[in-house]
Structures are given as C-alpha cells and as structure tokens.
Amino acid sequence: MTSLRSLVFLPFVFLLCITLAAPAVAVNPSEILDDPKLEERARDLSTNLRCLVCQNQSIDDSDAPLARDLRVLVRERLVAGDSNDEVIDFVVARYGEFVLMTPRFAGHTVVLWLAAPVLLLVAGGGLLILALRRRGVKPAKPKELDADEKQKLARLLSEEAKV
Numbered sequence: 001m002t003s004l005r006s007l008v009f010l011p012f013v014f015l016l017c018i019t020l021a022a023p024a025v026a027v028n029p030s031e032i033l034d035d036p037k038l039e040e041r042a043r044d045l046s047t048n049l050r051c052l053v054c055q056n057q058s059i060d061d062s063d064a065p066l067a068r069d070l071r072v073l074v075r076e077r078l079v080a081g082d083s084n085d086e087v088i089d090f091v092v093a094r095y096g097e098f099v100l101m102t103p104r105f106a107g108h109t110v111v112l113w114l115a116a117p118v119l120l121l122v123a124g125g126g127l128l129i130l131a132l133r134r135r136g137v138k139p140a141k142p143k144e145l146d147a148d149e150k151q152k153l154a155r156l157l158s159e160e161a162k163v
Contacts, residue, residue, distance in 0.1 A: 031071055042075045045087055050101050
C-alpha cells in the first residue's frame with residue numbers, strides 16, 4: 001500500500017521540480033507594452049541582452065534594478081520607432097559589447113569565434129587518438145617454451161596424472 005502511494009505521489013513531485021526549475025521571468029506587468037508585436041520584439045531583444053549586475057542572466061530573467069532600467073529602455077526605443085538593430089546598437093554604445101549575450105563577429109572577437117572551435121577540435125582529436133591507441137594495444141603473444149621448460153611441464157603433468 002505504501003509503495004502504491006509513493007508511485008501516485010511521484011509524478012506530482014516531478015512536476016513540482018520541473019516547475020521550480022523553470023527560468024523566472026522578471027518582467028513586471030507595468031513594463032509590458034500594449035502592442036503585442038512590440039512586446040514580442042522587446043522580449044526577443046531582452047533575452048539577448050546580458051544583465052550587467054548578474055552577468056549570467058538576460059535582462060528578461062533578472063530582478064536587478066539595472067536590468068529593469070534596460071528593459072524599460074528597450075521598450076522606450078521600440079515605441080520611439082527604432083528597429084531591433086538600432087536598439088541593440090544604442091544599448092551597446094551606452095554599455096559596451098559585454099551587454100550582448102552572444103558577442104558579435106568582428107575584428108576584436110575573431111579570436112573568440114575562431115579559436116574556441118579550433119581548440120575544441122584539437123582537444124577532441126587528441127582524445128580520439130588516445131582512445132584509439134588504447135584500443136589498439138594488444139596483449140603480448142606468449143613466447144614459446146624452451147626445451148628445459150617443456151621437460152618440466154611434461155614431468156608435472158605426468159605426476160598430476162598419477163595422483
């Protein structure tokens with residue numbers, strides 16, 4: 001009976017864990033725009049902008065006051081008629097490229113964009129070579145017995161057969 005109750009209870013615990021693990025959206029209802037298309041653009045932009053306080057969250061997910069200010073700024077620029085690129089350029093000009101969750105491909109970020117994949121490829125190739133070398137190691141072939149060892153073996157086997 002107890003195991004049946006735990007089996008029935010298990011899906012509810014699972015759903016609770018998934019609900020709690022979902023990312024929190026920090027957008028306040030007062031920030032939401034009346035125009036659904038503009039709001040969708042604002043959400044898209046704010047998920048691609050980094051909170052400068054939290055640094056590992058987008059401004060859409062952060063409760064920091066600076067993140068709120070940036071969300072409001074993005075919405076103000078959209079209402080003013082700016083395109084998505086103009087809004088991003090404005091925010092980058094004001095706060096620097098660190099505010100972008102995904103850095104732009106430019107001259108100063110070439111190393112970031114090109115070196116990381118090359119390093120991963122080299123590391124993966126090295127691991128593959130190591131794995132293949134380990135797999136390729138075969139046990140040494142046993143050497144042949146010399147005449148003296150063959151005589152000892154034959155004597156031991158004959159003694160064993162007598163017992």
